[in-house]
Amino acid sequence: MTTIDTDVRVAGAGPAGLAAAIELGSRGVRVLVIERKERGGTAPRPKTTNVRTRTHLRRWGIADRLAEEAPFGVDYPNNMVFVTRLAGHELSRFANAFNAAPERSALYPEHGQWVPQYTLEKVMGEKVRSLPSVDLRFNTLFVAAMQDDRGVVATIVAMGGDETTVTARYLIGADGARSAVRELIGAKLEGRAGLSHAYNIIFRAPGLAEAHPHGPAAIYWQIGKDGFSAIGPMDRDDTWFFMPGGAKPGDRLSDAEAQAVIADCTGIDLPYDILSADSWTASELLADRYADRRFILVGDAAHLHPPAGGYGMNMGVGDGADIGWKIAATLAGSGGPGLVGTYETERRPTHCAVIDEAMANYAIYVAPVPPAIEDATDEGAAIRATVGAGVQATKGREFDTLGAILGLDYASPIVAAEPGEPPPHDSQVYTPTARAGYLAPHAWLADGRSLYDAFGDGFALIAADDADPAQVAAAAAQA
Ligand SMILES: Cc1cc2nc3c(=O)[nH]c(=O)nc-3n(C[C@H](O)[C@H](O)[C@H](O)COP(=O)(O)OP(=O)(O)OC[C@H]3O[C@@H](n4cnc5c(N)ncnc54)[C@H](O)[C@@H]3O)c2cc1C
Structure with missing residues (x-):
């Protein structure tokens, strides 16, 4: 049996x-990432890469690469358009959802971006492969692991049967909702599973973008007499996604049935070429603990939320960034003995707040609408006006979430306690604050760089122009 020695083993890519x-x-740490599948494909996972995730990407030097990969260009309008059906009447609309317009903002250096998850993973994968200390292996299964005071011993198996022993200092369980690492540490998911079920169909439909009157958008939310469904462009080559409403566990449609449902719900009869379909379940679940000494959970292995608001993948990227610098500092000897433990102390309240936010969005259901909503009559127009006003009053929260993305704070032993009350939290409105534990307020520098570009990889001390030089020198010495 072969043996690999590394610093950190990551299960799941x-x-x-x-x-x-x-x-x-x-940061030069040796990492072995193993993934049991080939990732990629057309799975209809997230398309919202939020401003915080893209700010991490900027720090890693790949935000511009992701922008290049935007299927329709980064300036494709991230509109959310509510219609009776794609061929029908408009009810309401929200522009620039998730701050995805490529505008310069004082609040953050990188706008959000509408891009399929597999494209984000492709760009992140390129970065991983460019790092000499990281070994990324697909078609390799994590089987078992043990730990003691000095490290971790794990067994992995490559497809084809070769078993390898891996010794490492830490094991990160990034192995998703059915995490084996979570089982290994005896953690339980708490909350509610199976809140609702959804069925996603990916299809190709040349001409569909031109066959409706509503202009470009990320999602067209259809609220008609037949119920609710969602449809939108997914990628180049006229690839779209469609989610019929009212899905049940285990739903399976033949291609002919899927084609008929799409034509019926949109009111547009085109040759729909079905590429793939899969079902998924929305849950509200949090692991009762995230770590056992050298085994640590990140991403969906630790927390699952309904997709309303687009948090799951973005939270997972934030987890990886947080545990990454903490393990690196610990291995380098500059982190204290409790540093890795602050990962759970700091991230758990953030996950709880975001799950609450996703649940609040998820709870805003559009009530069944009268069948006359599609009629070209005064009655139909009146129903559309009422439904549209209801959508406008309630759904905006889901698409305008800067407070939840940038405004949550960390409280832990490594964050200085400050006197006074923290600023009030608003999930929609982000108010920058220099209070300890919060994201550093953003600013553009005179030379055009973001303040964050000047931070570098380690600690940064920010001194105002009029700061007392003696105090600055004392603070620098303390750091
Ligand atoms: C329809 C839908 C829409 C969504 N929309 C959004 C959105 O807009 N924004 C957002 O932020 N999130 C969204 N999410 C959630 C998002 O998809 C997940 O939160 C995200 O993929 C989680 O990433 P992860 O790396 O933690 O886990 P995963 O993406 O599940 O990756 C885990 C990996 O671990 C591998 N693995 C598992 N066990 C082993 C093993 N024993 N050995 C080796 N490898 C293993 C798996 O093969 C898998 O590739 C959505 C989800 C769905 C279903």
Whole structure:
């Protein structure tokens, strides 16, 4: 049996595992990432890469690469358009959802981006492969692991049967909702599973973008007499996604049935070429603990939330960034003995707040609408006006979430306690604050760089122009 010695072994090469690998590998830490599948494909996972995730990407030097990969260009409008059906009447719309317009903002250096998860993973994977200390292996299964005071011994098996022993200092479980590492540490998911079920169909439909009157958008939310469904462009080559409403566990449609449902719900009859379909379940679950000494959970292995608001993948990237610098500092000898433990102390309240936010969004259901909503009559127009006003009053929260993305704070033994009340939290409105534990307020420097570009990889001391030089020198010496 062969043996590999490394510093950190990561199980799972989804967004959370790749983020941890980049953060560690950028700091020279040796990492072995193993993934049991070939990732990629057309799975209809997230398309919202939020401003915080893209700010991590900027730090890693790949935000511009992701922008280049935007299927329709980064300036494709991230509109959310509510219609009776794609061929029908408009009810309401929200522009620039998730701050995805490529505008210069004082609040953050990178806008959000509408891009399929597999494209984000491709760009993160390229970065991982460029890091000399990271070894990324697909078609390799994590089987078992043990730990003691000195490290971790794990067994992995490559497809084809070769078993390898891996010795490492830490094992990161980025192995998703059915995490084996979570089982290994005896953690339980708490909350509610199976809140709702969804069925996603990916299809190709040349001409569909031109066959409706509503202009470009990321998602067209259809609220018609037949119920709710969502449809939108997914990628180049006229690839779209469609999610019929009211899905049940285990739903399976033949291609002919899927084609008929799409034509019926949109009111547009085109040759729909079905590429793939899969079902998924929305849950509200949090692991009762994230770590046992050298085994640590990140991403969906630790927390699962409904997709409303687009948090899951973005949270996983944030987890990977957080545990990455902490393990790197610990291995380098500059982190204290409790540093790795602050990962759970700091991230758990953030996950709880974001799950609450996703649940609040998820709870805003559009009530069944009267069948006359599609009629070209005064009654139909009145129903559309009422439904549209209801959507406008309630759904905006889901698409405008800067407070939840940038405004949550960390409280832990490594964050200085400050006197006074923290600023009030608003999930929609982000108010920058220099209070300890919060994201450093962003600013553009005179030379055009972001303040964050000047931070570098280690600690940064920010001194105002009028700061007392003696105090600055004392603070620098303390750091
Ligand atoms: C329809 C839908 C829409 C969504 N929309 C959004 C959105 O807009 N924004 C957002 O932020 N999130 C969204 N999410 C959630 C997002 O997809 C997940 O949160 C994200 O993929 C989790 O990343 P992860 O790296 O933690 O886990 P995963 O992506 O699940 O990756 C885990 C990996 O571990 C591998 N693995 C498992 N066990 C082993 C083993 N024993 N050995 C080796 N490898 C193993 C798996 O093969 C898998 O590739 C959405 C989800 C769905 C279903």
